[in-house]
Amino acid sequence: MASKKESLTSKKMLTADESEKDRPTHPMLVLVAGFVSAILLFFCCACSGAMWWFRPEIYEDPDRAMQLTQEIVEIHIPDSYQPKGTIELNAAYLMSIRGVYYERFAGDGLLTLIEINSQFRSDEDVQRHIRKTLMEKGGGGTPLVVDESKTVRLPIDIQGEEVLFVFEVGQDPPTRKKYHLVEGAFPGKNGEVLLSMRVNEDNWEESSILEMIRSIGSLPGENQGMILNPTPATTE
Numbered sequence: 001m002a003s004k005k006e007s008l009t010s011k012k013m014l015t016a017d018e019s020e021k022d023r024p025t026h027p028m029l030v031l032v033a034g035f036v037s038a039i040l041l042f043f044c045c046a047c048s049g050a051m052w053w054f055r056p057e058i059y060e061d062p063d064r065a066m067q068l069t070q071e072i073v074e075i076h077i078p079d080s081y082q083p084k085g086t087i088e089l090n091a092a093y094l095m096s097i098r099g100v101y102y103e104r105f106a107g108d109g110l111l112t113l114i115e116i117n118s119q120f121r122s123d124e125d126v127q128r129h130i131r132k133t134l135m136e137k138g139g140g141g142t143p144l145v146v147d148e149s150k151t152v153r154l155p156i157d158i159q160g161e162e163v164l165f166v167f168e169v170g171q172d173p174p175t176r177k178k179y180h181l182v183e184g185a186f187p188g189k190n191g192e193v194l195l196s197m198r199v200n201e202d203n204w205e206e207s208s209i210l211e212m213i214r215s216i217g218s219l220p221g222e223n224q225g226m227i228l229n230p231t232p233a234t235t236e
Contacts, residue, residue, distance in 0.1 A: 076211070084101050150169040164184060
């Protein structure tokens, strides 16, 4: 009887393991994991491969996401977006990556805030590479076709510094659904921070998104950042 019970238990455990493996990966986790991989690849070259000994930890923890958001940057996130989880990596004295991801309460909407704090940021060339990587890896987990004619670069004054945010409109070829993409990189409380989001057209609320961006770095009741003259994106 004991062997039968052990056999049944083993089968249940095996079924549970297979269920976890078959469960689809959350699209936001795919995006965040891909971003971290790109950053690690660069620092692997800079540190002679040492970075590959460290791996990011991803958790679905709304409470921790709210706490970590406050540690990364002062920002007012619209109530329509709910905290979902975090991603954290601490590579000793070399670099730390901390990020949070939010989902829209109703509809298709994803928002991430990712902070990078590294000893290499003192090097201007490396800092430019980090910013370039952030901008390339922002957006979403779907390979959208961007309509360049609708792309707008919006300079916003955040705590006396002009920060550029890029607004794009992309289409998913299989479904022909349209999405709004927003991304921008700016100094946070402890390092470079990327704000990146993707929202389907039906749930796009431009005024609330602009209000969120203008709130960056401002405490409740303080003057918020000014929106400067928007300019169309230029094609390199």
